[in-house]
Amino acid sequence: MRITVTVNGDETTHEVEDRTLLVHYLRDVLGLTGTNVGCDTTSCGACTVLLDGESIKSCTVLAAQADGRSVTTIEGLGSAEEMHPMQKAFQQHHGLQCGFCTPGMVMASVSLLRENPKPSEEDVRAGLEGNICRCTGYHNIVKAVLAAAEDGGAK
Amino acid sequence: MSILGTRVVRSEDPKLLTAGGTYADDLREPALNGALYATYVRSPMAHARITGIDVSAALESPGVVAVYTGADCDLDPAPPAPEGALGGKPHPSMARPFLAKDVVRFVGEPVALVLTEKRAQGEDAIELVAVDYDPLPAVIDLDDALSGTNLVFPEAGSNVVGVGGADAADAQFADCEAVVTATLENQRVAAAPLEVRSAAAAWGDDGRVTVWLSTQNAQGARDALQGALGLDEGKVRIITPDVGGGFGAKIGIDPEGTALAWASKRVGRPLRWTESRTENMLAMTHGRAQRHKITIGGDRDGRVKAYRIEVVQDLGAYPGVASFLPALTMLMASGVYDIASVTSQATIVVTNKMVVAAYRGAGRPEATAAIERAMDLFAAEVGMDPADVRRKNFIKPDAFPYTTPGGAMYDTGEYEKALDAVLESAGYAQLREEQARRRAAGETLQLGLGLSTYVEITAPDFSVGEDAKVEVHDDGTATIYTGSSPHGQGHLTAFGMLVQDKLGIPLEKIKLVHGDTDQVPKGGGTMGSRSLQLGGSAVYRAAEDVLEKGRKLAAELIEIDEGDLVLDKEAGRFHVAGQTGTGVSWGELAAAAREQGGLAADCHFAEDLPTFPFGTHLAVAEVDVETGQSRLLRHITVDDAGTILNPVLTEGQRHGGIAQGAAQALFEVMYYDPDGNPQTANFADYAIPAASELPSFELLSQETPTTLNPLGAKGIGEAGTIGSTPAVQNAVVDAVAHLGVRHIDMPTTPQRVWQAINEG
Numbered sequence: 001m002r003i004t005v006t007v008n009g010d011e012t013t014h015e016v017e018d019r020t021l022l023v024h025y026l027r028d029v030l031g032l033t034g035t036n037v038g039c040d041t042t043s044c045g046a047c048t049v050l051l052d053g054e055s056i057k058s059c060t061v062l063a064a065q066a067d068g069r070s071v072t073t074i075e076g077l078g079s080a081e082e083m084h085p086m087q088k089a090f091q092q093h094h095g096l097q098c099g100f101c102t103p104g105m106v107m108a109s110v111s112l113l114r115e116n117p118k119p120s121e122e123d124v125r126a127g128l129e130g131n132i133c134r135c136t137g138y139h140n141i142v143k144a145v146l147a148a149a150e151d152g153g154a155k
Numbered sequence: 156m157s158i159l160g161t162r163v164v165r166s167e168d169p170k171l172l173t174a175g176g177t178y179a180d181d182l183r184e185p186a187l188n189g190a191l192y193a194t195y196v197r198s199p200m201a202h203a204r205i206t207g208i209d210v211s212a213a214l215e216s217p218g219v220v221a222v223y224t225g226a227d228c229d230l231d232p233a234p235p236a237p238e239g240a241l242g243g244k245p246h247p248s249m250a251r252p253f254l255a256k257d258v259v260r261f262v263g264e265p266v267a268l269v270l271t272e273k274r275a276q277g278e279d280a281i282e283l284v285a286v287d288y289d290p291l292p293a294v295i296d297l298d299d300a301l302s303g304t305n306l307v308f309p310e311a312g313s314n315v316v317g318v319g320g321a322d323a324a325d326a327q328f329a330d331c332e333a334v335v336t337a338t339l340e341n342q343r344v345a346a347a348p349l350e351v352r353s354a355a356a357a358w359g360d361d362g363r364v365t366v367w368l369s370t371q372n373a374q375g376a377r378d379a380l381q382g383a384l385g386l387d388e389g390k391v392r393i394i395t396p397d398v399g400g401g402f403g404a405k406i407g408i409d410p411e412g413t414a415l416a417w418a419s420k421r422v423g424r425p426l427r428w429t430e431s432r433t434e435n436m437l438a439m440t441h442g443r444a445q446r447h448k449i450t451i452g453g454d455r456d457g458r459v460k461a462y463r464i465e466v467v468q469d470l471g472a473y474p475g476v477a478s479f480l481p482a483l484t485m486l487m488a489s490g491v492y493d494i495a496s497v498t499s500q501a502t503i504v505v506t507n508k509m510v511v512a513a514y515r516g517a518g519r520p521e522a523t524a525a526i527e528r529a530m531d532l533f534a535a536e537v538g539m540d541p542a543d544v545r546r547k548n549f550i551k552p553d554a555f556p557y558t559t560p561g562g563a564m565y566d567t568g569e570y571e572k573a574l575d576a577v578l579e580s581a582g583y584a585q586l587r588e589e590q591a592r593r594r595a596a597g598e599t600l601q602l603g604l605g606l607s608t609y610v611e612i613t614a615p616d617f618s619v620g621e622d623a624k625v626e627v628h629d630d631g632t633a634t635i636y637t638g639s640s641p642h643g644q645g646h647l648t649a650f651g652m653l654v655q656d657k658l659g660i661p662l663e664k665i666k667l668v669h670g671d672t673d674q675v676p677k678g679g680g681t682m683g684s685r686s687l688q689l690g691g692s693a694v695y696r697a698a699e700d701v702l703e704k705g706r707k708l709a710a711e712l713i714e715i716d717e718g719d720l721v722l723d724k725e726a727g728r729f730h731v732a733g734q735t736g737t738g739v740s741w742g743e744l745a746a747a748a749r750e751q752g753g754l755a756a757d758c759h760f761a762e763d764l765p766t767f768p769f770g771t772h773l774a775v776a777e778v779d780v781e782t783g784q785s786r787l788l789r790h791i792t793v794d795d796a797g798t799i800l801n802p803v804l805t806e807g808q809r810h811g812g813i814a815q816g817a818a819q820a821l822f823e824v825m826y827y828d829p830d831g832n833p834q835t836a837n838f839a840d841y842a843i844p845a846a847s848e849l850p851s852f853e854l855l856s857q858e859t860p861t862t863l864n865p866l867g868a869k870g871i872g873e874a875g876t877i878g879s880t881p882a883v884q885n886a887v888v889d890a891v892a893h894l895g896v897r898h899i900d901m902p903t904t905p906q907r908v909w910q911a912i913n914e915g
Contacts, residue, residue, distance in 0.1 A: 019275070028274075031183065034175030036399070038349045039432040043838035046349055080169035091168040094803045097811065098643030099171035100349040100399030106172065125846040132838065134349050134400050135643050136807060137814030137875075138846035 003067040007032070008076025016063050023047045025063035026073060034074040034103045038132070045131030048104035048111075049073050055111030057130070074103035077110065086110050086148045095144035097135035105131050109145045118149055158652050158662075162803050165648045166662055176397030179353035179369045180429040186357045186365065190425035191220055193415055194277030196267035196284045197437065198259035201295065201507040201831025202307070203288035205257055205266070213269060213283040218276030221422050222284060223414075224267045225256035230383055230417055233410070235474045241319030241481065241501060246311035249505065251473035253383070253414040259288070260307060260472035261509050262833055263437025265411060268418055270426065293507040293831040297446055297467055300504045307472060307505040316474050320485055320500035326463040327496035331452030335532045340900040341521045343444040343469065343825040344818075345835075346514050347843055348642075350399020351435040352409060356416040357425035364416050365392045368408060371401040372640055372680020373670040376408040383413045391416075395670025398642035402815070403513030404440050405642070406476070406682050411438070436836040441825050442514020444469040444477070445484065445521045451529040457539045457547045461496040464488050464525050468503045469511060476512035478503055483518030483615065486561050490526040491570045491610045491769060492548040497560035507831045513682065515815055516873040519611045520880055527607045527881035528898070531888065535897055540587075541885070542578060545608050546571060565610060565767040566861050566869075573793040574608055576855050577771040581791040586775060594893050603776045603785075603890025607882035610769040613684035613796075613870025617863075620761025621685070622677040623693035625654055625701050627754040631727065631742030632664040638678020639690030640670045644872065645804045649687060650694045652801060653866075657698035658705070659724030660741055677759075684768075684870020687800060692864040693760035700756030705729065708748055709739045766861045766869035770794040772878035774817070776886035780894065783909030785887045787817055791853040794874045798860045798867030805871045806854055812875020813852050818844050819876075820883035822902050842902070891915065 004013045007030060014029050026032045026049070037059055038046035047059040050072040058071075078084035086109050089095070096102040105128065112119065112127040119127065124145045125138070133141060170176070210222040232250035255266045267284050271277040292305040299305065300314040307314055328334050355367040364384070370376045373393040381391045398405065411428065419426040430438075446467045453459035466484050470477045481501030489497040534544040549570040550557050557565045577583075583604070590602040624636040635650050647667040655662050668674050679685065702722070709729040710717040721732045730738030739747075741754075748754040775789040794809050822842035826834045835841040860867030880901070887903040888896060895915030899907050 017275075027181075033177070033181035033183075034173075036175065036178070036350070037180075038351075039838040041432070041837045041839040044349065044432075074173065074175055078173055080173045083169065083173060087172040090172055091164050094164065094807050096168060096171055097645070097807055098349065098400040099167075099176040099397065100178065102171055103175045121851065125849075129845045129847040132349065132843055132845060134347055134402070134815070134843070135811045137810035137812075137852065138849055139810040139814075139851050140807060142846060142851065 001064060003063055005066045006070040008072060018064065020063040021059055022061040022063045022066050023058035026058060032073050032075050036100055036103060038100065043132065045108060046101050046104040048107045048131060050107055050111060055108045074106060077106065085151050089144040089148035089151065093140045093144040093147055095136060095141040101131060101133045105133060105141060112145065113149055121146060157656050159656050159800060163648060163652060163801050164803060165645050166651060167645060167647050176399065178350050178397050178399050179355060179367050182355060182367055182396060187355050187425050187427060190355065190427045191270040191272060191422065192274040192277050193418060193426050193428040194269045194271065194281050195265045195411060196269065196281045197434065198255065198262055198264040198266055200259055200288050200290060201262050201293035202291040203259050204291060205255065205259060205286060206289050207287040208267060209285040210267065212285065213280045216276065216280040216283050218272040219269060219280045220272065221270045222267055223418055225252060225254040228254045228414065228417060233383060236476065236478045241317035241503060245316050245474045246308060248308045248310040249474055251410060253410045261507055262831060263434065263509060265414065268414055270418065270422055295506060295508065295827055295829055295831045297469060297504065300506045307507055314504050316470065316478065316503045316505060318502045321498040326450065326461060326498045328450065328452040328461045331460050332454045333536050334450060334452035335536045336450045337532055337898055339447045339449060339525055339528055341443045341445040341447060341524055342901055343441050344514065344823045345436055345441055345825050345841060346402040346404035346439060348400030348402055348405065351430045351432060352411065352439055353429040354412045354415055355425065355427045356419040358420050363390050363392065365394060366412065366416050367394045367396055368412055369398050369405060370395055370408060371405045371642060371682055372407065372678065373672050374638060374678040375680055377672045379408050380413055380416060384416060393672045395640055401642045402515045403442065403517055403682060406513055433837050436841060437833055438509060440475065440512035441471065441509050442511065443521060444511045447525045449525050449529045451533045453533060455537045457537055457544045459492060459494050459533060459548045462489060462494050462526065462529065463498045466501040468501060469508065470503055470505050471508045471510035472505060473510050474505065475510045480518035484522040486563050487519050487522035487612060488526065488561050489559050490523060491550060491608050493550045494548065499561065508827055515812065515876045520877045523607065523609045523877050524881045527885065531885050532897060535892065541606050542574065542583065545574060545606065563612060564764055566764065566863055567859050568610060568767065568769050569795065569859050570608060570769060573769065573771040573795055573857055576793050576857060577773050577791050580853065580855055581773050599779055599781055600777050601780055601890045603778060603886040605774040605776065605882045605884065605886025605889055607772045607878050607885065609878045610767050611874060611877045612765050612767055614688050614762060614765050615683050616679065616685065617762035617765045619679050620759055621679050621689035621693045622759050623690065623697045624755060624757045625694060625697040627701060627741050627745045629742050629746035629749065631740060632666065633658065633660045634666045634668055635694055636668045636675050637690050637694060638675055639686040640678065640680045642681065644681060644686060646686060649800055649804055650691060653691060653695045654698045657695065657702050658741065659722060659727040684872040687866065688766060688864045688868045688870060689760060689762065691868065692866055693758045695865055696760055697756045697758035700758065701754060704754060704756060705741065705744050708744050712739050712747060713737060762863045764863055766797065766863055768794065768796040768869040768871065768874050770874060770878050772882035774882040774886035776883065776890055778887060778890035778908060780891060780912055783905035783912065785821060785903055785908060787821065787850055787883060789850055789853060790879065792878060793855045793857045794871065794878065795857040795859050796871040796874060797869040798858055800866065800868060808871045809854055809875040810852055812873060813879040814844065814849055816876040816879030817849060817883045820880050820901050820903060824902050
């Protein structure tokens with residue numbers, strides 16, 4: 001089937017197999033490999049992107065379901081030269097080590113602050129429950145999100 | 156001011172945060188154009204004879220180019236790992252084939268390899284490979300394995316691969332006033348890095364193969380692959396892209412990676428392979444999997460006089476790295492305590508489960524878990540506070556270097572200082588009061604305090620050392636080449652700081668090259684908390700040599716005595732003392748050195764002995780006595796790993812380590828049913844913790860430098876896990892101790908806690 005998805009502001013149109021998952025559309029068709037796949041069971045959140053501004057796990061959404069809609073991936077959030085406040089906060093507070101969960105974690109955090117711009121530590125921990133990190137013990141991720149909230153990360 | 160010891164954020168991060176890393180599955184190298192996708196057919200049986208494989212239907216499936224089975228694969232199986240430090244030798248039949256031949260020995264063992272044009276076609280086609288299995292009795296339980304009723308390898312005549320250490324008769328408990336014995340399970344867990352195993356392979360016309368591999372040590376993988384494929388030296392190149400976590404389970408190259416390189420040659424096309432999470436849980440090496448029988452004895456005043464540990468190590472279906480783990484467990488058996496009689500023994504045994512290998516700590520967390528649980532059991536037996544019993548038995552600061560009865564030589568230690576700092580910061584006395592109040596009131600949520608005072612061994616391969624090269628370029632930038640191989644640790648930042656400190660070339664102008672065996676032919680990789688003390692020391696020494704070369708060349712160029720030159724580290728420039736106008740920059744020096752082969756230095760650095768970091772962890776847990784549910788409320792630690800280069804990085808290592816240890820204590824187990832079917836083979840079933848299940852951690856700093864390397868640094872990668880696992884377990888037991896509970900095995904699930912309360 002033919003789908004049209006706006007990805008990071010650019011309109012993309014491609015022929016895809018019906019069963020194509022959104023994450024595979026992003027990675028294999030568009031070459032946006034920042035979004036990762038970490039599990040088979042919608043448990044880890046490494047594939048989290050924004051669909052019409054809200055975080056979703058792109059391994060559990062068909063590419064076809066994104067037809068006519070807008071997707072933001074880590075590549076669309078900020079650049080190395082001009083990072084988004086959430087990306088800056090993750091660097092400043094060492095909220096990443098191997099980096100594999102990071103794109104999903106950052107997108108989930110951006111979405112979290114949009115819903116709740118002034119979260120408590122408990123809110124952040126509960127809000128990121130769907131994103132697994134094996135390296136950081138979450139300590140610095142939580143710190144980064146709280147700092148970003150102070151610093152306008154909700155935009 | 157020196158950059159060393161300061162809080163520097165990572166240079167690695169901007170790319171990881173804005174474009175994502177380039178992991179093996181992200182590679183878009185021209186050499187991989189037209190690559191086929193490899194998908195493995197895996198055994199659904201724990202133990203069975205393969206009576207037939209029919210690949211004809213799979214070959215008809217869309218996009219299938221080839222299907223290979225064990226019968227096609229002419230590679231000699233990798234020889235079984237030697238027996239480690241134990242007696243006995245593995246039987247030759249225990250060699251693990253790259254694709255199963257005749258018999259499968261664990262669920263998930265690769266049986267066939269399907270190559271397809273598209274990835275999804277592989278998943279379709281493996282369903283069409285018809286394998287006939289004739290089930291054999293599966294050896295799952297350790298007692299069954301030891302009894303030898305059923306054998307994993309009938310030709311070997313026994314499941315026991317080796318026994319070593321001292322007999323029980325050597326233990327001296329006769330004059331102890333109190334003796335406690337317990338059996339402790341140090342359960343099998345999954346490393347579960349967020350990036351699963353992934354690789355790609357492409358052969359050149361020159362008969363050389365390049366393998367892109369998610370690994371912790373490219374050079375070790377190269378040597379293993381070269382051997383397996385029977386190739387001459389120089390015919391294998393390993394390139395390590397970004398690696399999404401390893402935790403010990405990505406050391407070297409797994410059989411799936413080797414079979415991939417073999418199949419690429421056979422089919423004549425480049426291949427890519429990325430496993431699924433379920434495959435990763437089934438067939439990436441597991442960790443721990445030890446059972447301990449401990450005996451601890453001493454006097455009623457709290458003095459411990461004798462300790463004995465008997466280890467049974469579950470190797471899984473083929474003897475691998477786990478053959479060596481009990482040696483480390485025995486070496487570190489007595490921990491931070493001065494105990495007159497320490498004896499240990501280990502038995503290593505095969506079962507029909509996934510192969511066991513290194514996992515964050517690898518043999519040392521098991522030692523700490525046993526002795527720290529033993530100290531609490533002894534404290535309960537003599538009616539003393541666990542902190543007091545520990546204090547009474549510490550090796551004293553003036554005893555270092557201290558040789559343990561097990562033969563380890565501890566370099567430096569300040570054990571009581573670490574304990575005091577943690578108790579004071581935590582408010583231990585007040586916490587005990589709060590615990591007493593809740594107990595007296597009979598509250599539903601009871602409080603538990605768990606201590607772990609630990610010592611561990613880092614860079615156990617100290618004598619192997621590490622290689623580095625530092626090169627300065629004529630644009631004023633520098634490149635560090637290291638045999639150590641980061642997968643999240645932050646080597647670019649850490650090693651870059653060392654070079655900046657020596658040469659005055661700023662971090663942002665420094666590049667790190669690692670994990671490519673053509674660019675870095677020699678190296679040991681990243682494991683055993685070795686990177687900074689070995690790899691970092693090598694970089695530091697290489698930078699020193701570059702500094703001397705640079706100074707010498709600058710003196711020649713300016714025509715002045717070396718002694719009259721000053722290096723301005725802010726400007727990255729040598730100038731004449733007192734005359735900043737007359738000088739030469741690193742870029743100019745590198746340009747001038749071009750004809751003499753450039754401005755660079757190599758260094759191989761090895762330590763004379765390993766180092767022994769130590770610390771104290773205090774876990775504060777809350778247990779619901781009605782449901783058995785436990786929750787970690789606070790975790791306070793001192794982790795003394797010598798001189799700290801960058802607190803940002805060491806804190807990150809400690810946080811991650813604490814979480815992984817707490818996860819083993821509270822949640823995680825790789826569970827097989829009695830028939831050998833894994834029950835926790837994905838992230839929905841395997842209880843890897845989320846942010847909502849852990850607290851923020853309270854880290855205290857303490858630095859007792861080692862003299863064994865120029866940086867004064869010990870390892871910090873595994874300490875958090877080693878310290879936290881028994882602290883958290885002890886806290887859960889302590890919370891219900893007043894109900895008559897002395898021990899609960901890990902993971903302390905609500906069911907187990909509830910049962911213990913009801914049996915207490």
